[in-house]
Amino acid sequence: MVSETHNLTKHWQALDAAHHVHPFTDTAALNKEGVRVITKADGVYLWDSEGNKIIDGMSGLWCVQVGYGNKDLAEAGCEALRVLPYYNHFFKTTNPYTVELAAKLATLLPEGHERILFANSGSEANDSALKLIRYYWNLRRKPEKKIHMSRELAYHGVTFAAASLSGLTPMHPQWDLPLPGFAKVPTPYWFGARAAGYGDLDQEEFGLLIARKLEDRILELGPDRVASFSAEPIQGAGGVIFPPAAYWPEIQRICAKYDVLLHVDEVITGFGRTGEWFGSQTYAIQPDIITMAKGLSSGYQPISAISLGPRMADIILNANEELVHGYTYSGHPVASAVALKNLEVMENLGLPARVKDSIGPYFQRRLQETFEEHPLVGEVRGKGLLAALELVPNRPERAFFPELGKVGTHCRNYCFQSGLISRAIRDTMVLAPPLTVSEPEIEEIVAKLKGAIDRTAHDFGKL
Numbered sequence: 413m414v415s416e417t418h419n420l421t422k423h424w425q426a427l428d429a430a431h432h433v434h435p436f437t438d439t440a441a442l443n444k445e446g447v448r449v450i451t452k453a454d455g456v457y458l459w460d461s462e463g464n465k466i467i468d469g470m471s472g473l474w475c476v477q478v479g480y481g482n483k484d485l486a487e488a489g490c491e492a493l494r495v496l497p498y499y500n501h502f503f504k505t506t507n508p509y510t511v512e513l514a515a516k517l518a519t520l521l522p523e524g525h526e527r528i529l530f531a532n533s534g535s536e537a538n539d540s541a542l543k544l545i546r547y548y549w550n551l552r553r554k555p556e557k558k559i560h561m562s563r564e565l566a567y568h569g570v571t572f573a574a575a576s577l578s579g580l581t582p583m584h585p586q587w588d589l590p591l592p593g594f595a596k597v598p599t600p601y602w603f604g605a606r607a608a609g610y611g612d613l614d615q616e617e618f619g620l621l622i623a624r625k626l627e628d629r630i631l632e633l634g635p636d637r638v639a640s641f642s643a644e645p646i647q648g649a650g651g652v653i654f655p656p657a658a659y660w661p662e663i664q665r666i667c668a669k670y671d672v673l674l675h676v677d678e679v680i681t682g683f684g685r686t687g688e689w690f691g692s693q694t695y696a697i698q699p700d701i702i703t704m705a706k707g708l709s710s711g712y713q714p715i716s717a718i719s720l721g722p723r724m725a726d727i728i729l730n731a732n733e734e735l736v737h738g739y740t741y742s743g744h745p746v747a748s749a750v751a752l753k754n755l756e757v758m759e760n761l762g763l764p765a766r767v768k769d770s771i772g773p774y775f776q777r778r779l780q781e782t783f784e785e786h787p788l789v790g791e792v793r794g795k796g797l798l799a800a801l802e803l804v805p806n807r808p809e810r811a812f813f814p815e816l817g818k819v820g821t822h823c824r825n826y827c828f829q830s831g832l833i834s835r836a837i838r839d840t841m842v843l844a845p846p847l848t849v850s851e852p853e854i855e856e857i858v859a860k861l862k863g864a865i866d867r868t869a870h871d872f873g874k875l
Contacts, residue, residue, distance in 0.1 A: 417463065418462065421462055424447075424449045425446045425449065428443075428447045428449075429442075429446075429447070435570075448460055453468075453480035453481060454479075454480050454481040455479045455481065455848070455853075456468055456845060456846050456848070456849050456853050457480070458480070458833070465831060466831045466833060467831060467833070467856055467857055467860065468480075469832055469833050469834045469845050469857045469861070470833050470834065470835050470843065470844055470845070471711075471844050471845060472711050474648060474685070475706035476710050477684055477707040477710045477754070477758060477846060477848075478710045478754060478758060478761070478846065478847065479846040479847075479849075482710070482757060484756075485712045485750050485753050486712075487753075488750050489712065489746055489750045492745050492746040492748075492749035492750070496745045496746075498744065498745065498746070500740060501738065501742055501743050506743075507743070507745045509745045510530065510743035512748075512752055513528075513751055514528040514530075514743075517717060517719065517755075518719075520689045521690065521702065522692045522698065522699065522721075524698075524721045524722040525721055526719075527719065527720045528718070528720075529718045530716070530718075531715075531718065531742060532739060532741050532744075533569070533714060533716050534569050534677075534704075534706065535569025536569075536571065536716055536739065537569075537703035537716035537717065537718050538573070538577060538677060539571040539572075539573045539574050540718050541718050542573050542640075542642075542675075543573075544720070544728065544737075545560070545639050545640045545724075547728060547735075548728055549639055551727050554636070556636055556637055557638060558637065558639055559593055559594070559637050559639055560595070560639055560642060561594075561595050561596070561597060561629065561630070561640065561641045562579055562597075562641070563596060563597055563643055563650075564579040564596050564597070564598055564599045564650075565599045565601065565647060565650030565651060565653065566580070566642070566643065566644065566647060567644075567647070567648060567649035568642060568644075572587070572589065575587065576593075579596050579599070580650060595633060597622075597625045597629050598622050598625050599622070599653055600618065600619050600622045600623070601651065601653045602618050602619075603790065603791050603793070606810045606811075607812055615656040615657075616656050616657060616658040617658075619662070620658045622659065623658070623659050623660075623662035626667075627666045635670040635671065635672070638670065639672070639673060640673040640675050640700075641667055641674055642677060643663070643675075643676065643677065644679075644681060645660075645676060645681045645686070645690075645691025645695050646680070646681050648679075648680035648798075649680075649837065650837070651800065651837045652794075652800035654793050654795060660697055673700040673724070674697070674698070674699050674700050675700065675701045675702075675703070676691070676699035676702050676703075677703050678690050678691055679705045679716070680706060680798075680844075682704040682707055682708070683706070683707030683755075683758065683764075684707065684758060684763045684764035684767050684847050685797060685847070686767070686798065687764060687768030687769075687795070687796040688764055689764055690702070690704075694796075698721075699721060700720075700721045701718065701719070701721060701724055702718070702721075703717070704716060704717050704718075704719070705717070707754075708751050708754070708755075709747060709750050712750050712754065713744075713746060713747035713750040713751065715747040715750075715751050758847070763847040764847075766847065767797050767847055771847075771849060771850075772796040774851055774854060775796075775799065775854050776795070776799065778855070779792050779794060779799055779843075779858060780792050782858050782862055783862070783865070786865065786869070787807065787874045788819075788865055788869040788872070789801050789802065789865065790803070790804035790807045797846075797849070798843075800842050800843075801840065801841045801842075802840050803820060803840070803841060803865070805872075812838075812839065813839055816838050816839060817838050819868060819872060820838055820841065822868050822872075823841055823864050823865055824841070826863070826867050826868060827841075827860065830863055830864060831860065832857060832861060841861065843857065843861070
């Protein structure tokens, strides 16, 4: 006899197939397979409509910092919905939640970032940042500085501008992108250096070499035409790529030398993920403009923000003309109330320090201990509660499988079967659990990932 639970699942799957178009999905294939319906979440766990318990090794989409089911955040949102469910920031108007949130962010962001604009997603934030960069150069009477530079394998969002800024090329052909005015430089992906033809440089030599590719490209395009360089402190959706120590200081030197604005995308690295409030603080970066989202509200509400460093703020905010930009939901009072409470909860729990000093090192140590000698794992890399494991056919050679992505997808499917959400980026297995994860929960994540990697290794003749 078919259970009521199973009937409900089939009902939701049918409705989803008939009416819902998913992001980054082959719709026809998904509808044939049947979508997974998530119905409940608590702490680091999810439950689907069939009652299966799943440990979330990815914090949703790198965003649920405080874990699921936090009552303080829920009550803050509920109270704001009762008191002020909506009003905008047009017409010379503000609200207490957004004012307090902007002021709070100014105390957490890198020094000098005291002026905040709000949006609703990382894509919107990055799109807004590019507009503000162009506006800055127009105000500086250098309208020819219009080229936005970024890195291969970068991910900055899905709007026309943010997708053009992104260096994940499969995102481009369907939409006839990138738009004009965007240029790319190589990424500091040391593990892939040999396969890319860079030889056997050590990490610091490689970091300097790749940073100086930015200088070469600026000189090729003309410094008077380059407006900005955009980069994540650690590349997330591009494969969790950690820069060598020499990389960021050289990037800053180059941007300063050629008068290029430095835009740092903190959408994934912001709000404690690396053990500091922001990845810029982890790597001692001094950005001109920062974009943030995801962990700002722990994903409980859609909200993002853009902060202006003093160089940009002084020019833009003293232009003595209307800033012709903003969204209906910029600084939405409910989203702002939830984000403000989220930051308070993170402070009260000491989550950034916990990631830096205790749970982050424990997570990294257990991954290293478990996988450093595994025949299918070429590298384990990580910082804080962010990690990547390269699945390779030959560990010493740092070589890749010929059909890139096949092995990673195979392993990811085993993870899902065992009740673990891990992400496969090409053949790299990625983890980013909630910042509230416990040591026993890390042990569960590591054990389930090892089971999936062992099964994958067996299937591909590596065990």
